[in-house]
Amino acid sequence: xxxxxxxxxxxxxxxxxxxxxxxxxxxxxxxxxxxxxxxxxxxxxxxxxxxxxxxxxxxxxxxxxxxxxxxxxxxxxxxxxxxxxxxxxxxxxxxxxxxxxxxxxxxxxxxxxxxxxxxxxxxxxxx
Amino acid sequence: xxxxxxxxxxxxxxxxxxxxxxxxxxxxxxxxxxxxxxxxxxxxxxxxxxxxxxxxxxxxxxxxxxxxxxxxxxxxxxxxxxxxxxxxxxxxxxxxxxxxxxxxxxxxxxxxxxxxxxxxxxxxxxxxxxxxxx
Numbered sequence: 058x059x060x061x062x063x064x065x066x067x068x069x070x071x072x073x074x075x076x077x078x079x080x081x082x083x084x085x086x087x088x089x090x091x092x093x094x095x096x097x098x099x100x101x102x103x104x105x106x107x108x109x110x111x112x113x114x115x116x117x118x119x120x121x122x123x124x125x126x127x128x129x130x131x132x133x134x135x136x137x138x139x140x141x142x143x144x145x146x147x148x149x150x151x152x153x154x155x156x157x158x159x160x161x162x163x164x165x166x167x168x169x170x171x172x173x174x175x176x177x178x179x180x181x182x183x184x
Numbered sequence: 185x186x187x188x189x190x191x192x193x194x195x196x197x198x199x200x201x202x203x204x205x206x207x208x209x210x211x212x213x214x215x216x217x218x219x220x221x222x223x224x225x226x227x228x229x230x231x232x233x234x235x236x237x238x239x240x241x242x243x244x245x246x247x248x249x250x251x252x253x254x255x256x257x258x259x260x261x262x263x264x265x266x267x268x269x270x271x272x273x274x275x276x277x278x279x280x281x282x283x284x285x286x287x288x289x290x291x292x293x294x295x296x297x298x299x300x301x302x303x304x305x306x307x308x309x310x311x312x313x314x315x316x317x318x
Contacts, residue, residue, distance in 0.1 A: 061192050085278070088271045095268055099261045103310030106257050107249020110238040117234055126231075137221045144218060165221075172228045176235035 080139060087136035094129045101126075118184030123177050130173040138166035205292045213270035216263040223260050261306055265299035 101122075105113055116122055141162045149155040201207070233244040247253040273295045276282045282291050311317060 085275075088275075091271070092268060095264050099264055099306050100310065102257055103261065103306055104313055105248075106254050107245060109245060110234065110241040113234045113241065113245075117231070133224065137217070137224060140217050141221050144214065169224045169228045173224075173231050176228075176231035179235045 080142075084136065084139045087132045087139070090128070090132040091136055094125070094132055097125055098129050114180055115184075117177055117180040120181055120184075123181035126177045127174055130170055130177070134166045134170035134173075138162060141166075205296065206288060209270060209273075209292055209295055212266060216267040216270070219263050220260075220267060223263070226256075226260075258303065258307065262299055262303040265302040265306075269295045269298045269302075 101116070105116065108116075117126065142159060145155060145158045145162060149158050198207070230244055230248070233240045248257065273291055276291060282288065
């Protein structure tokens with residue numbers, strides 16, 4: 058067995074990773090937060106499947122529910138952004154496609170997060 | 185990646201191995217993660233419709249109340265619980281424990297079964313709360 062590193066990686070001299078442990082740590086912290094938050098979300102979804110608008114608006118407009126929902130949105134959107142980033146890095150090898158996918162991933166997570174947060178905020182404020 | 189085949193050893197890819205529970209769970213963990221990523225758009229639609237008013241929400245109500253809507257929600261809740269159980273498995277491994285074959289297999293079985301129980305429990309409790317069966 059000769060050299061384990063590819064010639065390109067030796068020339069770049071970046072080592073194996075381009076970042077430290079920040080990604081791993083945030084992924085785990087949001088995962089921990091997601092455990093109680095997910096239990097709440099599933100309960101809310103199961104109970105409100107087919108509920109009318111008045112019931113739904115009253116539920117989401119409750120300030121306590123609003124706070125928990127905002128935490129659900131923040132933690133899960135952050136977590137899914139980190140998670141899909143790893144999936145993209147694992148399967149997409151073309152540099153340009155990978156870069157485009159990574160940017161699209163950031164945009165998607167942010168759009169979903171902002172949309173969900175705005176909806177909850179509006180319902181809480183207009184209650 | 186270099187064009188020439190490298191002189192370092194390459195491991196064979198997954199297709200030559202016998203399927204194991206741990207391997208299936210690993211794949212399912214990633215698959216549920218990606219599915220939940222896509223599912224977040226449905227959650228955004230639900231919340232945005234609720235914030236937009238009764239007219240916009242009527243379609244969400246009809247779909248989420250239909251049997252197919254509930255089936256999707258049932259699958260969504262299972263995916264959440266499955267991904268969560270897989271996460272707990274990783275937390276156990278993060279402490280440096282549970283890597284010997286006996287415990288790997290034990291934890292794998294628990295990770296496969298727990299989400300099914302949790303999904304069933306969530307829907308039974310939810311429907312009991314709604315008084316559907318009373």
